[in-house]
Amino acid sequence: MGNCMGFSDVCNRQKNTNIRWRLPAVCFVWQLSMIVLFGVFVRYNEESDTHWVDYRKEKNITSDIENDFYFRYPSFQDVHVMIFVGFGFLMTFLKRYSFGAVGFNFLIAAFGIQWALLMQGWFHSLDYTDGKIKIGIENLINADFCVAGCLIAYGAVLGKVSPVQLLVMTLFGVTLFAVEEYIILNVLHAKDAGGSMVIHTFGAYYGLSISWVLYRPDLDKSKHLNGSVYHSDVFAMIGTLFLWMFWPSFNSAIADHGDGQHRAAINTYLALASTVLTTVAMSSLFEKTGKLDMVHIQNSTLAGGVAVGTAAEFMLSPYGSLIVGFFCGIISTMVIPDFSPSRLLENTFDFTGPFNKRVPTIQGGYQAAGLCVALCFGIGGGIFVGLVLKLPIWGDPADENCFDDEIYWEVPEDEESVPPVLAYNNHVIPNKNADMRETNFVEQS
Amino acid sequence: MGNCMGFSDVCNRQKNTNIRWRLPAVCFVWQLSMIVLFGVFVRYNEESDTHWVDYRKEKNITSDIENDFYFRYPSFQDVHVMIFVGFGFLMTFLKRYSFGAVGFNFLIAAFGIQWALLMQGWFHSLDYTDGKIKIGIENLINADFCVAGCLIAYGAVLGKVSPVQLLVMTLFGVTLFAVEEYIILNVLHAKDAGGSMVIHTFGAYYGLSISWVLYRPDLDKSKHLNGSVYHSDVFAMIGTLFLWMFWPSFNSAIADHGDGQHRAAINTYLALASTVLTTVAMSSLFEKTGKLDMVHIQNSTLAGGVAVGTAAEFMLSPYGSLIVGFFCGIISTMVIPDFSPSRLLENTFDFTGPFNKRVPTIQGGYQAAGLCVALCFGIGGGIFVGLVLKLPIWGDPADENCFDDEIYWEVPEDEESVPPVLAYNNHVIPNKNADMRETNFVEQS
Amino acid sequence: MGNCMGFSDVCNRQKNTNIRWRLPAVCFVWQLSMIVLFGVFVRYNEESDTHWVDYRKEKNITSDIENDFYFRYPSFQDVHVMIFVGFGFLMTFLKRYSFGAVGFNFLIAAFGIQWALLMQGWFHSLDYTDGKIKIGIENLINADFCVAGCLIAYGAVLGKVSPVQLLVMTLFGVTLFAVEEYIILNVLHAKDAGGSMVIHTFGAYYGLSISWVLYRPDLDKSKHLNGSVYHSDVFAMIGTLFLWMFWPSFNSAIADHGDGQHRAAINTYLALASTVLTTVAMSSLFEKTGKLDMVHIQNSTLAGGVAVGTAAEFMLSPYGSLIVGFFCGIISTMVIPDFSPSRLLENTFDFTGPFNKRVPTIQGGYQAAGLCVALCFGIGGGIFVGLVLKLPIWGDPADENCFDDEIYWEVPEDEESVPPVLAYNNHVIPNKNADMRETNFVEQS
Structure with missing residues (x-):
C-alpha cells in the first residue's frame, strides 16, 4: 500500500499476490475431486457401519463399549486439538502473521486430512473384496497424524509463501508421506507409534528442503515483521501447551489396546516433564544474565514427546523415558539457531536414532533403515516440491511483504x-x- | 463517562444502565428457585446412584465400564468446552466487548443448564413412579445442547443488551426450546442427533427475531466500537477452532452406542473439513484482490457441522458428508451480509431441509415438519420475548454505549x-x- | 535497566537477579536425581506392563477396555489441561507477567509431577514384594493433583519470587503434601476425592504463609505493574474457563468406577453452575453502579468446584450440590480483599468444613480432623519454607522489579x-x- 510511495523500484519488483482466482479454483477443484474419489472409494468400516450389530454377534463381542471408537475417541479429539489449535497457535508468535498462522494452518489441515484418508486408505485400509477403503476412528487419527507432517513443514516457510503454495505443499506432502509410511511400517516393519520418524523427521526435512530451495536473499526487507510481540508470544504459548499436554494422547492414540496405550501415555508424560527442566536450564545458560527465551520454551519443551514417539509403546521403563526427555531438552535447545520463523519444531527430531539403540530390541536395524527412508523422502520430496513452488504462478509475497497478514487477509484497523x-x-x-x-x-x- | 462533556442532549437521552439491584436480584431469586425446584424434582438416575451396583447385577451388566458415563463423558466434556470456550471466545471479536462476550456467555450458560435440566427433565426424564426427574450424563449433555440455542441467540444481540435482558432471554429461550424439542422429537419423531433444527434453527431465528424487535435506528452512534482489532480476531479464532474441532463430539454425544456414535463422528469430521475449503474459496472470491475475511473463517467454517447434525447418525456415507459440507461452505458464506455482531452463526442453519431429502428415508416429511416447528417457536417466541425486553426496566445500554464493556464491567486502565x-x-x-x-x-x- | 538513571540509591539496593548458574544447576541436579530415583524405584504397574495380558486372564477380565486406563484417561487429560493451561493462564492477568505466569507454572508443574510420583508412590503405591513403586494412570492423576497445591501457592507469591525460589517451594510443597495426604487419607481415612482439603486448603495456606514471611513493605515501588490490562484479562479468562469446565473431571478422576465417577461429575457440574450466578450477583452488589469485576469472575466462580470436592462422590443429591455452590459464590466473593496477585484461589477453601456437616455421615469428625492437618501442614510448612526463601541466594527481584517479566525473560520489543x-x-x-x-x-x- 503506502509502502510504495517514493520507492518506485521496490514497487516495480513487487509480485502479484492477488489470489482471487487461483485460491478459489484450487479449493473448488480439489474439494470436488475429493468428493468424487470418496464416492468411488471410501466407505464405513464394520465398526462404524450399521453392520456393527451383526459383526458384534459374529465376533462374540459382549458390549458396544468394545467398539474401537471407545478405545480411541478421547485420544483422537486430543490429537485433533493438537493439529488445529496446537500447531495453529504455536505459529502465531510473529507480530503480524497470526491470521496466516491460524488460518492457513486450518485450511491446509482441512484439505490434508481428506487427501490423507484416501492416500493412507489405499495403502493400509483397502478391502480387496470390493476395492473400497473402509474407514473408522483409527483412520481419522492417522489422517490427523499425516497432516502433522505438513504442518511442521509449514513452520519452515511460515510467512514466506501463499496459501496456494501451501495447498500444493500439502498435496505433495501427504502423497509422499503415505508412500514413505507404507515403506517404513509395512515393508521394513519398523515400529513408530508416535510417528517420530514417519511424521516428524519427514515433515521437518520436507519443510527445510522447500525452504532451502525457496531461499530469499533479500528477506531483510521484511525483518521488521520477523519477530514477536508480547501478546503474540502469549498466544503461541496456547499452542505450545496444547501440543505438550496432549502429546501422551498423540503417542498412545493408535497403540495397542490395553497396556500398549497405557504405557505409551506414561512414557510420553515422563519424557515431556523431563524435557521441560533441561530446556529451561539450557535456555538460562545461553543468555549472559540467565534470562529465559520464549523460543526455547515454545519449541524445545516438545522434543521429549517427539523423541519418545517411536518407542512410546516399548518397555522403556519410566526412568528410560526420563533419560530420553533429559537429552532432548539439551540437544534441541542447542540446535535452534536463532530467532526465525523456521524455528518451529525442526530441530526436535534427529535424536530418535540414538535413543532407539537404547531399546533392547532387534528392531534397531530396521528402525535405522526407516529413519533413512524418512530422510530421503523428506529431502528429495522437498527439493522437488520447492522447485515446483518456484514457478511464478502461485501468488507468493515479495521479499518486503513477508510475515505480513495484510497481503492475504483483510486486517482490521487497530x-x-x-x-x-x-x-x-x-x-x-x-x-x-x-x-x-x-x-x-x-x-x- | 467523558462522553457527556459538551453534548448535554446526548446525555439527557442516556439510559440508566445501573444494574446493581436488578442483576443481583434476578441471580439470587432464580438461583434460589433452582434449588427449591431441584430439591422437589431432581434425583440421580440408576447409573449415577449408589443403586448402580444392584442395577448392574439385575441387568446382567458385566462391568462398570458399561455405565453410560464411559460412553458419553469424553463427548460431554468436549461439548462443555464448546459451550463455554467455543461460544464465549467466538464472540470476543469486538474490540471492546470481550469481557461481555466471555463473561455474559458464562453467566447465561450457567443459568441455562440448570433451567434446562428441569425443563427437559419434565418432558423427557420424568420417572412416573415417583414424579422425579432422574438425571445422568445424557441429561447434562442435553442441557448443554439446549443452552447452545440461547448462546446462538446471544450472538444476534451481542453488545446491545444488558445481562438482565440476557437472563430473561435465556429463561424464555430454554422454556420454548424444551417444548419445541418435545414436539419435534417425541411427537413428530424426527431425528436430530446433532440438533441442527432443534438447536441451531430455533436459536438463530429466536435471536434474529429478538434483534429485529429491539432494532436500534441510531446504532451508528457506537459504530466506532462495532468492529474487531487484530488481537480480538485472534481470540475469536480460539472460539472458532474449539467449536470446529469438537463438533464431531457434539453430533455424536447422544447418538446410539456403538456404530451410531462412531458414524456420527466420522460424518461430522468430513463435512467440517469440506466446508473449510469452500468457505476459503468463497471468501477469496468476494474480495477484489482475493484477500480472506476473518468473518467468514470464524463463522462459515462451522456450517458443515450444523448442517450434518440432523443426519449425523444416518448412513450418509463419507462422500455424502463431504457434499453436505461443500454446499454449506458456499451458502453460508454468501448469506453472511456484512460485518456486524449479528454475524454469528445465524446463517448456518437453513439448508438442513434440502439435504435431508438426500437421505433415503421416509423420515423426510417429519423432518420438514420438525423444521417448521423450530421456525415457528424461534420466530414467534423471539417476537414475544423481544417485546418483553423493550420494557424500560432492564438496564440496557443507550445507542452510543453499545459494544462497550465500560458499561457493565470494571475495565482496567490500559x-x-x-x-x-x-x-x-x-x-x-x-x-x-x-x-x-x-x-x-x-x-x- | 533505565530504572537506575538518577536514582542511584535505588540502584544500590537492587538485588542480583542473575540466575544464570543457579537456575540451570537446580534444574540439572534435580532432574538427574529424578532419573536416578526413578531408576531405583519406579516401574509400570500390572495394567501398564506387558504382563497385563496374563493379569487379564488371571483376573478373568473379559476385555482390554476394562484396563483402568479407559476409566480414567479422559479425566486425566482434562486435569492435565487444568494444571498447565488452567492455572497457567489464570495467572496471566498481570499486564507484564504473562511469560512468568505461564512459563514458571509450566516449569514447576513439570518438576512437581515427577517428584510427586516418587513421594506419593512411597506412601501409596509401594509394592512391598520388590520395594518398587508401581505406576499407572491413577498415579499420573494424583501427581497432577499434588502439583495443583503448589500452583495455588504460586498464586500467592506471583511476581515476587524467582524461578529458583519457585522450584524450592515446589520441592518442599510436594513433600509436605505427600505426608499430609497420607495422614488425612490413610491414617484418618477421611474422604477427599476432589482434594478440597488435601490440595486446596493446604496449597492456599502454604502459599499465604510463604507470602506472609516474604512480606515486602515497599512493594508499592512496582505497583504500576501490579494490575491487569484489557487483553491480559481476556487471557486469564482462558485459564478460568478451562479450570471451571474441567472441574467435574478433577473431582471424578479418581472416584470409584461406575456410579462414583458418574455422581462426582454431576455434583461438580451443578455446584459450579450455581456458584457462577451468586458470584455475578455479589460482584455486581459490590460496585456502586453494579458493574462486574473480572477478579471475581476469574476466581470466585471456581469456588463451587473446590468446595464440593471433598464430598463430590457422596450422595449429596443434585439440590445439595446447588446449595454448596450457592454459598460458595457468596462467601468467596466477600473474602477476596482487593486487587492483588494474591487474589488467586486462596479464598476459596475454608467453607468445606461447614458443608461437610450437611453430609449425613459419621465421617464428619474425621473430615474435620483432616482439615486441621491440612491447615497445620500448610501454615507450618509455609512459614518454614518462607524462612528458607529469605536467604539472599535465590535471585529474587527487588521491590521495584516485581511483576515484571523483564527480569527473568527476554521480552520482545513491542x-x-x-x-x-x-x-x-x-x-x-x-x-x-x-x-x-x-x-x-x-x-x-
Whole structure:
C-alpha cells in the first residue's frame, strides 16, 4: 500500500499476490475431486457401519463399549486439538502473521486430512473384496497424524509463501508421506507409534528442503515483521501447551489396546516433564544474565514427546523415558539457531536414532533403515516440491511483504498502531488539536 | 463517562444502565428457585446412584465400564468446552466487548443448564413412579445442547443488551426450546442427533427475531466500537477452532452406542473439513484482490457441522458428508451480509431441509415438519420475548454505549485506553511535544 | 535497566537477579536425581506392563477396555489441561507477567509431577514384594493433583519470587503434601476425592504463609505493574474457563468406577453452575453502579468446584450440590480483599468444613480432623519454607522489579515500545516530522 510511495523500484519488483482466482479454483477443484474419489472409494468400516450389530454377534463381542471408537475417541479429539489449535497457535508468535498462522494452518489441515484418508486408505485400509477403503476412528487419527507432517513443514516457510503454495505443499506432502509410511511400517516393519520418524523427521526435512530451495536473499526487507510481540508470544504459548499436554494422547492414540496405550501415555508424560527442566536450564545458560527465551520454551519443551514417539509403546521403563526427555531438552535447545520463523519444531527430531539403540530390541536395524527412508523422502520430496513452488504462478509475497497478514487477509484497523509514548501515559491530544497545530503552523509562516 | 462533556442532549437521552439491584436480584431469586425446584424434582438416575451396583447385577451388566458415563463423558466434556470456550471466545471479536462476550456467555450458560435440566427433565426424564426427574450424563449433555440455542441467540444481540435482558432471554429461550424439542422429537419423531433444527434453527431465528424487535435506528452512534482489532480476531479464532474441532463430539454425544456414535463422528469430521475449503474459496472470491475475511473463517467454517447434525447418525456415507459440507461452505458464506455482531452463526442453519431429502428415508416429511416447528417457536417466541425486553426496566445500554464493556464491567486502565478519536486515525502528537507546542503557542501570542 | 538513571540509591539496593548458574544447576541436579530415583524405584504397574495380558486372564477380565486406563484417561487429560493451561493462564492477568505466569507454572508443574510420583508412590503405591513403586494412570492423576497445591501457592507469591525460589517451594510443597495426604487419607481415612482439603486448603495456606514471611513493605515501588490490562484479562479468562469446565473431571478422576465417577461429575457440574450466578450477583452488589469485576469472575466462580470436592462422590443429591455452590459464590466473593496477585484461589477453601456437616455421615469428625492437618501442614510448612526463601541466594527481584517479566525473560520489543513509524508506517507523524518541528522551533527563535 503506502509502502510504495517514493520507492518506485521496490514497487516495480513487487509480485502479484492477488489470489482471487487461483485460491478459489484450487479449493473448488480439489474439494470436488475429493468428493468424487470418496464416492468411488471410501466407505464405513464394520465398526462404524450399521453392520456393527451383526459383526458384534459374529465376533462374540459382549458390549458396544468394545467398539474401537471407545478405545480411541478421547485420544483422537486430543490429537485433533493438537493439529488445529496446537500447531495453529504455536505459529502465531510473529507480530503480524497470526491470521496466516491460524488460518492457513486450518485450511491446509482441512484439505490434508481428506487427501490423507484416501492416500493412507489405499495403502493400509483397502478391502480387496470390493476395492473400497473402509474407514473408522483409527483412520481419522492417522489422517490427523499425516497432516502433522505438513504442518511442521509449514513452520519452515511460515510467512514466506501463499496459501496456494501451501495447498500444493500439502498435496505433495501427504502423497509422499503415505508412500514413505507404507515403506517404513509395512515393508521394513519398523515400529513408530508416535510417528517420530514417519511424521516428524519427514515433515521437518520436507519443510527445510522447500525452504532451502525457496531461499530469499533479500528477506531483510521484511525483518521488521520477523519477530514477536508480547501478546503474540502469549498466544503461541496456547499452542505450545496444547501440543505438550496432549502429546501422551498423540503417542498412545493408535497403540495397542490395553497396556500398549497405557504405557505409551506414561512414557510420553515422563519424557515431556523431563524435557521441560533441561530446556529451561539450557535456555538460562545461553543468555549472559540467565534470562529465559520464549523460543526455547515454545519449541524445545516438545522434543521429549517427539523423541519418545517411536518407542512410546516399548518397555522403556519410566526412568528410560526420563533419560530420553533429559537429552532432548539439551540437544534441541542447542540446535535452534536463532530467532526465525523456521524455528518451529525442526530441530526436535534427529535424536530418535540414538535413543532407539537404547531399546533392547532387534528392531534397531530396521528402525535405522526407516529413519533413512524418512530422510530421503523428506529431502528429495522437498527439493522437488520447492522447485515446483518456484514457478511464478502461485501468488507468493515479495521479499518486503513477508510475515505480513495484510497481503492475504483483510486486517482490521487497530488501536495498537498509536505511538507508544501516548500509549503509556494516556494524556493524549485529540485530533482537533492536531488540526489546530496545522493551523498554528500556517499562522506562523 | 467523558462522553457527556459538551453534548448535554446526548446525555439527557442516556439510559440508566445501573444494574446493581436488578442483576443481583434476578441471580439470587432464580438461583434460589433452582434449588427449591431441584430439591422437589431432581434425583440421580440408576447409573449415577449408589443403586448402580444392584442395577448392574439385575441387568446382567458385566462391568462398570458399561455405565453410560464411559460412553458419553469424553463427548460431554468436549461439548462443555464448546459451550463455554467455543461460544464465549467466538464472540470476543469486538474490540471492546470481550469481557461481555466471555463473561455474559458464562453467566447465561450457567443459568441455562440448570433451567434446562428441569425443563427437559419434565418432558423427557420424568420417572412416573415417583414424579422425579432422574438425571445422568445424557441429561447434562442435553442441557448443554439446549443452552447452545440461547448462546446462538446471544450472538444476534451481542453488545446491545444488558445481562438482565440476557437472563430473561435465556429463561424464555430454554422454556420454548424444551417444548419445541418435545414436539419435534417425541411427537413428530424426527431425528436430530446433532440438533441442527432443534438447536441451531430455533436459536438463530429466536435471536434474529429478538434483534429485529429491539432494532436500534441510531446504532451508528457506537459504530466506532462495532468492529474487531487484530488481537480480538485472534481470540475469536480460539472460539472458532474449539467449536470446529469438537463438533464431531457434539453430533455424536447422544447418538446410539456403538456404530451410531462412531458414524456420527466420522460424518461430522468430513463435512467440517469440506466446508473449510469452500468457505476459503468463497471468501477469496468476494474480495477484489482475493484477500480472506476473518468473518467468514470464524463463522462459515462451522456450517458443515450444523448442517450434518440432523443426519449425523444416518448412513450418509463419507462422500455424502463431504457434499453436505461443500454446499454449506458456499451458502453460508454468501448469506453472511456484512460485518456486524449479528454475524454469528445465524446463517448456518437453513439448508438442513434440502439435504435431508438426500437421505433415503421416509423420515423426510417429519423432518420438514420438525423444521417448521423450530421456525415457528424461534420466530414467534423471539417476537414475544423481544417485546418483553423493550420494557424500560432492564438496564440496557443507550445507542452510543453499545459494544462497550465500560458499561457493565470494571475495565482496567490500559495501554490501549487511548481516546478512540486518536485510536482510529493515528495522527497523534506525543506529550512532551504537545507541552512544548503549547508553550510555543503562548510565546507567539 | 533505565530504572537506575538518577536514582542511584535505588540502584544500590537492587538485588542480583542473575540466575544464570543457579537456575540451570537446580534444574540439572534435580532432574538427574529424578532419573536416578526413578531408576531405583519406579516401574509400570500390572495394567501398564506387558504382563497385563496374563493379569487379564488371571483376573478373568473379559476385555482390554476394562484396563483402568479407559476409566480414567479422559479425566486425566482434562486435569492435565487444568494444571498447565488452567492455572497457567489464570495467572496471566498481570499486564507484564504473562511469560512468568505461564512459563514458571509450566516449569514447576513439570518438576512437581515427577517428584510427586516418587513421594506419593512411597506412601501409596509401594509394592512391598520388590520395594518398587508401581505406576499407572491413577498415579499420573494424583501427581497432577499434588502439583495443583503448589500452583495455588504460586498464586500467592506471583511476581515476587524467582524461578529458583519457585522450584524450592515446589520441592518442599510436594513433600509436605505427600505426608499430609497420607495422614488425612490413610491414617484418618477421611474422604477427599476432589482434594478440597488435601490440595486446596493446604496449597492456599502454604502459599499465604510463604507470602506472609516474604512480606515486602515497599512493594508499592512496582505497583504500576501490579494490575491487569484489557487483553491480559481476556487471557486469564482462558485459564478460568478451562479450570471451571474441567472441574467435574478433577473431582471424578479418581472416584470409584461406575456410579462414583458418574455422581462426582454431576455434583461438580451443578455446584459450579450455581456458584457462577451468586458470584455475578455479589460482584455486581459490590460496585456502586453494579458493574462486574473480572477478579471475581476469574476466581470466585471456581469456588463451587473446590468446595464440593471433598464430598463430590457422596450422595449429596443434585439440590445439595446447588446449595454448596450457592454459598460458595457468596462467601468467596466477600473474602477476596482487593486487587492483588494474591487474589488467586486462596479464598476459596475454608467453607468445606461447614458443608461437610450437611453430609449425613459419621465421617464428619474425621473430615474435620483432616482439615486441621491440612491447615497445620500448610501454615507450618509455609512459614518454614518462607524462612528458607529469605536467604539472599535465590535471585529474587527487588521491590521495584516485581511483576515484571523483564527480569527473568527476554521480552520482545513491542509495537507498544517501538515508534510506530518503524513498526507499521500507518501515517503517524514520523520521526522526521518531529525533527522538522524541532527545526521549526529553532527557526522561530
